[in-house]
Amino acid sequence: MRGATLAGLCLAILARPVLGQIDLSGEWAGTFHEDLPHRGGVRLGDYTGLPLNEAGWRKGQSWDEAARSTRERQCIPHVVTYALRGPATIRFSKVIDPVSGELQAYTLYGSYGRPRTIWMDGRERPSDLAPHTWGGFSTGIWERNTLVVYTTHIKTGWLLRNGAPTSDLATMREYFTRYGDYLMAATVVDDPVFLEEPFIRTTNFVLSLPSNANAWGNCGPAQIVDELGGRAKGSVPHYLPGETAHIQEFVTKSGVPPAAARGGAATTYPEYRLKLKSDDLDNRLFPEPLPGKILPRVAPPDTGQTGDEIRVLPVQENVYLLAGAGGNIAAQVGPDGVLLVDTGASNMTDKVLAAVRKLSDKPIRFILNTHAHPDHMGGNERLAAAGRSGSGGRASDSAGPGALVIAHEAVLQAVSAPAGKQPPMPVGAWPTEGYPGDYKEVSFNGEGIQLFHQSAAHTDGDSIVFFRRSDVVAAGDIFSTIGYPVIDPAKGGINGVIAGLNRIIEITIPKDWQEGGTMVIPGHGRICDEADVVEYRDTVTIIRDRVQHMISKGMTLEQVKAARPTLEYDPRYGSESGPWTTAMFVEAVYRSLSANRR
Secondary structure, rough: OOOHHHHHHHHEEEOOOOOOOOOOEEEEEEOOOHHHOOOOOOOOOOOOOOOOOOOHHHHHHHEOHHHHHHOOOOOOOOOOHHHOOOOOOOEEEEOOOOOOOOEEEEEEEEEEEOOOEEEEOOOOOOOOOOEEEOOOOEEEEEEEEEOOOEEEEEEEEEOOOOOHHHHHHOOOEEEEEEEEEEEEEEEEEEOOOOOOOOOEEEEEEEEEOOOOOOOOOOOHHOOOOOOOOOOOOOOOOEEEOOHHHHHHHHHHHHOOOHHOOOOOOOHHHHOOHHHHHOOOOOOOOOOOOOOOOOOOOOOOOOHHOOOOEEEEEEEEOOOEEEEEOOOOOEEEEOOOOEEEEOOOOHHHHHHHHHHHHHHOOOOOOEEEEEOOHHHHHHHHHHHOOOOOOEEEEEEEOOOOOOEOOOOEHHHHHOOOOOOOOOOOOOHHHOOOEEEEOOOEEEEEEOEEEEEEOOOOOOOEEEEEEEEOOOOEEEEEEEEEOOOOOOOOOOOOOHHHHHHHHHHHHHHOOOOOOOOOOOOEEEEEEEOEEEHHHHHHHHHHHHHHHHHHHHHHHOOOHHHHHHHHHHHHHHHHOOOOOOOOOOHHHHHHHHHHHHHOOO
16 A cells, blocks of 8 residues: 555656756757758848738838948847847856755857846746836746746847847747757747737757857947948938839749738648639739728737826836826936926826825925926926925925926916916916926936927927936937827927937937947836837838828828828827827828928
8 A cells, every 4th residue: 555655656746847857058059051041141021931910011021121230220139039040059057046056047148139037936027117128038937848938028129130020019938948969949929019820930959068159249339330321310211112122032033922922820831832823812012001901009008097006117226117197207316305207197196196205205396397288297286286395486285385397488388378368287287497498407316407308399398308327318208108109280290209209319328239228218108228219210200201202292181091101000009099099190290291391
């Protein structure tokens, strides 16, 4: 009986998944002979084998390889969704807890990607408001002899180096399995924006003891050179819809029909070969969108608009993000007190004040407003009254003068009214100082703070706020990660928005490999860095250029709307309902560009 019990116990132990059966540590050299054509030298327009949806192949076809040579993109490494495809050695190393001896993480170096940490200790993922990186945030578990890695928080990137895109909503699972001296990595990329179904591929490595993985040193602003002489600053290389010479070569030389070259989930299955013989394929190089074509939004709604709670995230040094009050709020805290950039919606003031009190028990001394909309300055009246200025300020119901409120003079004009008329906002919400011109300086908590006015952008009173020591920019609604720019049709304009985005890019300096360094708080959405602003700037500029081209051809507003110049970006930024729709954005772009032609 005892022997049977012991045997049963042994079987139970053997049947359980083991936490770490295989050691992946070591140097692994890539073996890429089986798919060399798709490793670095892939041609423009070749999306065969990729389950791209319509948004994906349309974005890919507009991609100009000259974009890699722009100053903002020269130091971009391989994003994690592609990094293992580089023809180079990788290195797995263990990170061991020095006290317990338990495996905390693996590090993964090499193959043109950034060094990665794969956490094995069960830690939670960062907030959805946390920054994204080229390597993402990875956690791993052992499933028998396979290390399964799940990665989120990935920057906008690519599947192939010919413009086949991935969005910042993409996630990835990797399955690392060792077979003696061979290692197979199976990756599964899921992207609701640009893929019809998950993209699966394998990459193989062989143990190579004399090899050495290379992390590729540094690439930062000091290494940047002007590779595109003669182009205007801030220009974005891209192809307009209908320009096909750059993708014609692959179709002509390979004999692959254009419909198959565009990729798609169906083309990844063997039975698609039968469909190639049919006559119902659309083999135009560039099929124009059907009039009024809609690609539904797949991006989640703005979590900052929920009103359920105020979420506080550290950004850098002594600057914090307060999200959930409508528009984003930046809080700088220190020995002198609290400075706020924007105050959110009025109905969230109590929760905002409670969140501020958790950061500091010192008074609110300054409020800086980026513009005049109520989701960004609705809390002005009560938060200013709850504060104390070192001097000046305004009378309030609290003991002593309230906080100083600073904004561009156009904001003061927008929220006030002549005597005898009802102002849009109560007097207590007005700026105590409306600065004129393009520039204002503040010094607080030992830090210089600059306000840069950007005219005719989101509104006519936008300010970009730069915390110089903390190295943080609060962008206001010139920059957003949750939708297309909102443009006041009477006071703003698309060229002003793009100029504002380019100014943010001029202010920001990445730390290394186009990542980190100056951090950016958008008007709505997650914490970003320069690379994220560049991606958004490129998107908005490409749409502007398309609408400008359509106007030059004499197209009316309704014709431009029907042509869907935003189509491939709509799943990420578009909206068919709500206070700011895609159609409203296109109309604002059209009218502001048409006004410039008069």
